[in-house]
Amino acid sequence: MQKLPFDTVLIANRGEIAVRIIKTLRKLGLRSAIIYHEVDAATLAVSMADTAIALEGSSPIAAYLDAEQIIASARRANVGALHPGYGFLSESAEFARAVASAGITFVGPTPESIELMGDKIRARRFVQQAGFPVAPAAVEEDEPETFVSRARDLGLPLLVKPSAGGGGKGMQIVRDLGTLDDAIAQARREGLRYFGDGRLYVERCAEKPRHIEVQVLGDSFGNVVHLFERECSVQRRFQKIIEETPSPALSAELRKRVCEVAVGVARNANYRNAGTVEFIFDGHEFYFLEMNTRLQVEHPVTEMVTGIDLVAEQLHVAAGHELALSQSDIVSNGHAIEVRLYAEAPEREYAPTTGKILMLEYPECEGVRIDSGIVQGQKITTAFDPMLAKIVVHSATRREAALKAAHVMRQLVLLGCETNADFLARLLMDDTFLSGQIHTGYLDENPHLAIGQCGSDLPAILAAAALLTKPVRDSADAVPKLHAELGKWRN
Amino acid sequence: MQRIVSQVDTTSQDFRLNELHNRRLAAELKERQRSARFDRPTRDIERLRRQNKLFVRDRIEALLDPETPFLELSTLAGNKAYDGEVPCAGQIVGLGIVAGREVIVHADDASVKGGAWYPLSVKKIVRALDIAIENRLMVVHLCDCAGGFLPLQAEFFADRYHAGRILRNQSVLAKMGVPQVAIVMGHCSAGGAYVPALSDYNIIVRGTGAIFLGGPPVVEAATGEVVSAEELGGADMHTRVSGTSDYFATCEKHAIAIARDIVARIKRPTKEAIDQSAPEPPVYNASELYGIIPKDPRVQFNILEIIARLVDGSRFHEYQPCYDRSLICGFARLHGYQIGVIANNGVLQNHSVLKGAHFIQLCDENRTPLLFLQNTTGFMVGREYEHGGITKHGANLIMAVSAASVPKLTVICNGSHGAGTYAMAGRAFDPRFLFTWPQSRISAMGAEQAAGVLTHVKARQLARDGGRLSDQELAAIREPIMKEYRARSSAYYATSELWDDGILDPVDTRDALLIALSASLNTPIEAPRYGVFRM
Amino acid sequence: MRHSFALNAESYELWLSPGQRDYRLHFGGEVIAPVALSHHFNGSGMLEIASETVSVRFAIDGDVLHLHIHGRTHILRYRDQLREFDLSEVLASHDAAQAPMPGVVVAVRVSRGDAVSPGATLMLVESMKLEFVVRAPRGGVVDRVHFEVGESFEQGAALVTFSDERR
Structure with missing residues (x-):
């Protein structure tokens, strides 16, 4: 790999992704700097970074969104580049511009690409005009007066989306036209709340749609390659919880087609950096959904099957170098599955949970990668996204990978905060999941999967609880031996 | 110690007939107990439910360690008194385990006459507190009593062992440093008001618990003041204003939880360290007792067979095994604790009486508690025995029994008559606990002899008036006397009058004795000391 | 005594009784014996249950117990009887923060309509030349503050009353 023109990279992020980026920086011999809010002072990322700079903020999230303060910190740390990770400021064109004008390399696409893909309606139009398939849609701003009637004409089911949306926020599914008005009103409210933008569009969505996305990588020289697809159809509330590659839904021919479409979209947009083109697949056709101009949460599955370090590639192209990889260099081996460990209670409608991590033990196992940003003693609050770690498993076949991942989820010990670990293990062993017949409505159709049963473990659970609770032991120990032997004797 | 080798043929006709008979008696006992415990008029059960009160048995179950x-x-x-309308004499008393401590539970039963105290209720409570005093047992009172049953006040109010004794005994316990915890689960009025007040700790239940010297009707009658029970002596008032109660409970279960927590704070008494080894069950099955106890109480049986089915490993070290075995004396163990057993094998005679008096002193010297197994028609009478000094020897045995410092436990296995009742640690001699078996009889004289004497007296009176009775007339006099005498010497009559601490199913005897013996060791055993024996 | 644990929104009543060298577990009419926990240090132990041996990882946080058994995590809460009865009492009847002794109000920290959580500071009061804090006996919305700064009150007076939380 060619020498990079910077020796220190600031990570404008936190948690597992910050840790993951630091690992690549170390591998490349680069120094890492990190910004953090005081609630994260005791986290793994902060302790691993070579330099850590505290941010002030009215709230922890506000601190990580404070571009001015972050750039000032980057200057102070004298960094040559800034990696935004995912979320926070990673898809802010304004931030990318400000970083660049501060003389710091932004490890991401050009601000123009971010702007284009960040506006979902513009992106849709762009892709459509380039001749790629998009789902039938009604865009409000095309003709606001007829928006609702055009939406009705699309046919059910419908998906109402904020124009500025992403990550499933503000999306509303409509299965009955009677609820369309309410869904529009709610999507608009949420769009305004999350993105400060109330514009909407409505797409017809497929029955049993599958979420297929393609990882692409582009440089400043117009070279674009793909690193195959990922399937992320197992979702709860439009949020992915299991991601895998390759997709069990695609034939070699379909795979080739979708990857080529993705490369085409990226090439048309002059895309530089790692990016993901997302599609809805209805079993026959792919429809462009959106393009994410950053590293995805689920990128490790791609890294596992291709052996390519996407963060290293990001740094490489951000530095202005030409892609060293050609499409024929990129081969996918075996099957990789990632599950997201969340601090949440599946049986209580995935309500976020809080607590303090009292015990944390990850199993060590061949072909298992755990991207985690948490440490024992850390408090889990609702200040951030509830994701705690990602468990990624690589095996020869999908079934092997799934069962191995389930095994790892059962081996993993995280005490102190309720998590979805057991739920994930159940999913991984579910017959429907193993058959590959998954779609984005899979969990909604199988609500029983969210409910855990103690079943035959109940006696052991209660026995352990009783033996570990001093008052319970004390009251047994207090009974004199003679009377204990007599038991519940009555005359 | 040698094992007793049982001579009983469990396949014999006699054994089977006895067994049939005694099992029937045991079943009858269980049924009578069940009925006394649980059969209540529906309206009383309904009233409790309306008042949101638990049935007293459920209160006790919640209080005890599971x-x-x-x-x-x-x-x-009380089963033979008040036309049978006051089962259990309206009181539940027992030895149980609360927070790992041995306690006496005393509970008023509000489902019986509103928990009113009858004369036998008072006798039962006084006895419970006597047990607490003698054995230094903590007491938990579950108070729910409407007051004394006034029509019978002359039988429970003024005398030495009447209701005042309850309060006196509570005070004595307090002075001895034996704690009492009371839960006020209903009204505690008049004398009953002092029961929680004299307890070291008391808890009062919101809504149902109240303490006052005079209830609202009494207050209105006395002073014209109209006041509600809650305002007069409710939980809020007594825990916030008067300070008569210590803890406020939101419900009975809460009160019981508090009481258990209090008991759990109290220092356990140090048990008297008597000789102890590892416990061992008897070799012979207790259920064989049914086949051993003869169905005709006049038939003699070998008391060693009973001992073999009560003591550890059926092992028995007999003392003076060659000397007058109408009284069996020897050492055995109960749950590892060494005890001395004194058991009748028939009528008491000169030598056996001497042997008994001697053995008691040996046990006392050796800090060995005593178990008396009674089956005696009394002391032998007649010229030869009087010449041999049986009265003098009997006096020595009575003196030894009375003065022995070690705990005494008594079981009336069959007959208990005459001075034999006394010399074998009868009720008057303060054994720590005294139990009977269902068929047992207790009276100054056996029924036949007594009926004979009484009929003889009656016939003599008639003879003085010049009459002479035919055999038929004699029988007509004798029959009702016999009937009355039998009834009043039965175990059921004895237990009704609280001459004992309860009738036991024979198979429960060993366990009951274990519990009783363990409780008795809470009190330090005083140094042996006797008066002057008549030599 | 009978103890109670909450697990997955269910309540389980159980107790232990001593066995020869271990315990017996009683719950739901069942008796499971023997049960014993050995080598438990650093949150790890071997649970013996009716002749089966199970590895257990655990963490205890006050009354909350986190267990990892057979590859699954369970969170149980020990329900202390006395506290549960007390809590029901507080919730049922304490609609007011009352003065534990007579005094004068020094500062008022809440006003009508404020939502407060249990234990929140309501007032500073002075009594017998000592200042102390009056705290909320329960959570709720302040319905009325009965005394202003400088006003004096008697023992037992309601200082602040609450209504139920706004819907």
Whole structure:
């Protein structure tokens, strides 16, 4: 790999992704700097970074969104580049511009690409005009007066989306036209709340749609390659919880087609950096959904099957170098599955949970990668996204990978905060999941999967609880031996 | 120690007939106990439910440690009195385990006459507190009493062992440093008001618990003041204003939880360290007792067979095994504790009486508690025996029994008559606990002899008036005397009058004795000391 | 005594009784014996249950117990009887923060309509030349503050009353 023109990279992020980026920086011999809010002072990322700079903020999230303060910190740390990770400021064109004008390399696409893909309606139009398939849609701003009637004409089911949306926020599914008005009103409210933008569009969505996305990588020289697809159809509330590659839904021919479409979209947009083109697949056709101009949460599955370090590639192209990889260099081996460990209670409608991590033990196992940003003693609050770690498993076949991942989820010990670990293990062993017949409505159709049963473990659970609770032991120990032997004797 | 080798043929006709008979008696006992414990008029049960009160048995179950024994005492007290309308004499008393401590539970039963105290209720409570005093047992009172049953006040109010004794005994316990915890679960009025007040700790239940010297009707009658029970002596008032109660409970279960927590704070008494080894069950099955106890109480049986089915490993070290075996004396163990057994094998005679008096002193010297197994028609009478000094020897035995400092436990296995009742640690001699078996009889004289004497007296009176009775007339006099005498010497009558601490199913005897013996060791055993024996 | 644990929104009543060298577990009419926990240090132990041996990882946080058994995590809460009865009492009847002794109000920290959580500071009061804090006996919305700064009150007076939380 060619020498990079910077020796220190600031990570404008936190948690597992910050840790993951630091690992690549170390591998490349680069120094890492990190910004953090005081609630994260005791986290793994902060302790691993070579330099850590505290941010002030009215709230922890506000601190990580404070571009001015972050750039000032980057200057102070004298960094040559800034990696935004995912979320926070990673898809802010304004931030990318400000970083660049501060003389710091932004490890991401050009601000123009971010702007284009960040506006979902513009992106849709762009892709459509380039001749790629998009789902039938009604865009409000095309003709606001007829928006609702055009939406009705699309046919059910419908998906109402904020124009500025992403990550499933503000999306509303409509299965009955009677609820369309309410869904529009709610999507608009949420769009305004999350993105400060109330514009909407409505797409017809497929029955049993599958979420297929393609990882692409582009440089400043117009070279674009793909690193195959990922399937992320197992979702709860439009949020992915299991991601895998390759997709069990695609034939070699379909795979080739979708990857080529993705490369085409990226090439048309002059895309530089790692990016993901997302599609809805209805079993026959792919429809462009959106393009994410950053590293995805689920990128490790791609890294596992291709052996390519996407963060290293990001740094490489951000530095202005030409892609060293050609499409024929990129081969996918075996099957990789990632599950997201969340601090949440599946049986209580995935309500976020809080607590303090009292015990944390990850199993060590061949072909298992755990991207985690948490440490024992850390408090889990609702200040951030509830994701705690990602468990990624690589095996020869999908079934092997799934069962191995389930095994790892059962081996993993995280005490102190309720998590979805057991739920994930159940999913991984579910017959429907193993058959590959998954779609984005899979969990909604199988609500029983969210409910855990103690079943035959109940006696052991209660026995352990009783033996570990001093008052319970004390009251047994207090009974004199003679009377204990007599038991519940009555005359 | 040698094992007793049983001579009983469990396949014999006699054994089977006895067994049939005694099992029937045991079943009858269980049924009578069940009925006394649980059969209540529906309206009383309904009233409790309306008042949101638990049935007294459920209160006790909630109070006790789960999976621990409860030795209920005098369940059938009052069963022959008040036309049978006051089962258990309206009181539940027993030895149980609360927070790992041995306690006496005393509970008023509000489902019986509103928990009113009858004369036998008072006798039962006084006895419960006597047990607490003698054995230094903590007491938990579950108070729910409407007051004394006034029509019978002359039988429970003024005398030495009447209701005042309850309060006196509570005070004595306090002075001895034996704690009492009371839960006020209903009204505690008049004398009953002092029961929680004299307890070291008391808890009062919101809504149902109240303490006052005079209830609202009494207050209105006395002073014209109209006041509600809650305002006069409710939980809020007594825990915030008067300070008569210590803890406020939101419900009975809460009160019981508080009481358990209090008991758990109290220092356990140090048990008297008597000789002890590892416990061992008897070799012979207790259920064989049914086939051993003869169905005709006049038939003699070998008391060693009983001992073999009560003591550890059926092992028995007999003392003076060659000397007058109408009284069997020897050492054995109960749950590892060494005890001395003194058991009748028939009428008491000169030598056996001497042997008994001697053995008691040996045990006392050796800090060995005593177990008396009674089956005696009394002391032998007649010229030869009087010449041999049986009265003098009997006096020595009575003196030894009375003065022995070690705990005494008594079981009336069959007959208990005459001075034999006394010399074998009868009720008057303060054994720590006294139990009977269903068929046992207790009276100054056996029924036949007594009826004979009484008929003889009656016939003599008639003869003075010049009359002479035919055999038929004699029988007509004799029959009702016999009937009355039998009834009043039965175990059920004895237990009704609280002459004992309850009738036991013979198979329960060993366990009951274990619980009783363990409780008795809470009190330090005083140094042996006797008066002057008549030599 | 009978103890109670909450697990997955269910309540389980159980107790232990001593066995020969271990315990017996009683719950739901069942007796499971023997049960014993050995080598438990650093949150790890071997649970013996009716002749089966199970590895257990655990963490205890006050009354909350986190267990990892057979590859699954369970969170149980020990329900202390006395506290549960007390809590029901507080919730049922304490609609007011009352003065534990007579005094004068020094500062008022809440006003009508404020939502407060249990234990929140309501007032500073002075009594017998000592200042102390009056705290909320329960959570709720302040319905009325009965005394202003400088006003004096008697023992037992309601200082602040609450209504139920706004819907």
